[in-house]
Amino acid sequence: MTTLSVRNLRTHFFTKEGVAKAVDGVDFDVAPGEILGLVGESGSGKTVTGFSILGLIDPPGRIVEGSSIRFNGEELTAARPERLRAIRGSEIAMIFQDPMMTLNPVLRVDTQMIETVQAHLKVSEADARDRARKALVQVGIPSPDERLRAYPHQFSGGMRQRVAIAIALLHKPKLIVADEPTTALDVTIQGQILFEVQRLCRESGTAMIWVTHDLAVVAGLADRIAVMYAGRIVETGRTADVIERPMHPYTKGLIGSVPSQNTRGHKLAQIPGMTPSLLRLPRGCAFKARCPIAIDQCNEMPALEEHRPGHWARCWRATG
């Protein structure tokens, strides 16, 4: 059975300027022990997708009628707030893009970590402290005893990010939604964290949604990739298929924009044009205005179709 099954997820913000359809018809599954890489342009709806799963959408935003999020068979869009809170504390953990959403600025790190451990395990404080200490070491923070006694503002940006990761790992949840968890980390520390994450997924069957814009990281980590653009998934498939044989022009542009050694002093390749405003989405394919191969038919919205086995794209001109 899949751990998480998202169908036709639509999360809209009803603002004064108009309805921002941040997520507009997203489908995906994550199986136990599987890592799904969720990539896409800034503002494409990745974080809102994660927040929707955790039931963290506040007004004027709302999950629209007809959306379904099934977690271990349970329909979360119909769950009561208390139930969602209970799930968030134990079965689903989120590593937020902003670590300060996890960390309380006025509490020492040890207080926060020990609380997390004791929330789901009946252990003594000394035992909880020991687990917290080990979790800091796992994410590459030296002098854990002194660091446990510090406050979040006394950490560097990347260290705060790592403490938030350590807290999520302490939960031993069934599903982790990790939102850009390693954006500001150097390669060695990133490698250390990816090692721990891989181990957790493989050993305890934790399912993971890894939100990132860093293709090199997901390429090495994820089993499957889903690419988002303007609130929809435009391409999804096994990692190797998506990276090596991308079908959607947006994915191709993304891969082509990765800076490399031979670009020094030159302009970097960027996808021409601007992200469409969610308030003024064009009719048909949202990528139309920037797409080098657009045709008349693109004025109609293409469906997400399986063009090769297990490899789907939402594009009129995608071929198998």
Place this chain on the structure above:
Amino acid sequence: MTQQPLLSLRGITKRFVQRVDLAGRIANAFGAGMRETVVQAVSDVDLDVAEGEVVGLVGESGCGKSTLGRIVAGILPQTAGTMTWRGQDVAAMGAGDRHAWQLAVQMIFQDPFASLNPRLRVSEIVGEAPRVHGLVGRGRQAEYVSETLMQVGLDPAYASRYPHQFSGGQRQRVGIARALAVKPAFIVCDEAVAALDVSIQAQVLNLFMELRQRLGLTYLFISHNLAVVEHLSDRVAIMYLGRLVEIAPADELFARPNHPYTQALLAEVPKLEAAQRTYKPIAGELPSPLDPPPGCAFHPRCPHAFARCKAERPAIKEVAPGHFSACHLNDR
């Protein structure tokens, strides 16, 4: 360098003292024996930055990059050392010069969440300072905000929004727009493009380069992304546990890294390969700025360490024209 550097750092040092808090003092009354901890975040940094230059600053998480950046931007006072701006000691500046310096040096913060006032609309965040400082007239403020937002790929229609209504990358771009709006001469970019996807990252980096060509902007560019640093920088400084261990022109540094730490760093650059990798844990003991190893701070992890490395800290020396490195191997 014949020209006077725009910015010059000598012996810049920053220590943070983590005091024993109330809970700790109570525990101490029962004999817990907690002591004040001192983090030596930045130690004895010398660096000159020429006008129009881009200096990349690279190093492990927690090594002191943001702390150095904040000192350069005038947000954090150093514990020791001197900083000169256009030949003037910043500490000795009069009010007028100080004001001009503070406006000329802007910082793009690593943390776009904490660095934007949640109660202000983007139009105010971006447009307020330029108006107050007389860079744009009141009548042109809205137009100016629109232009600045467009430059960083944001829809001007978003100007009336508050920070929490943006995605992470959009918020980071609001921070970039705010820094650019006051037309600075020097920008400290602290992981300024880390939250952006590659295409928007390219747009912002191209903008930085264009501003440099057009207006002679100077950058201290802090990033963990070596591909970006290599693309952008004229010179690159490598930091390890609060110290600069290598500085060289970018081509030279990437072609002939001298310091074993730099060599290790370059060996790990991830490439876009679809093959699933099995990640490995960090080998060797991670150093702590709370308890830095004696001698060369890199010795516990250095494959070339020898007796002298544990006893004596290597001084930074010129190993090739314009290429400086702090490693005892260069004396052998």
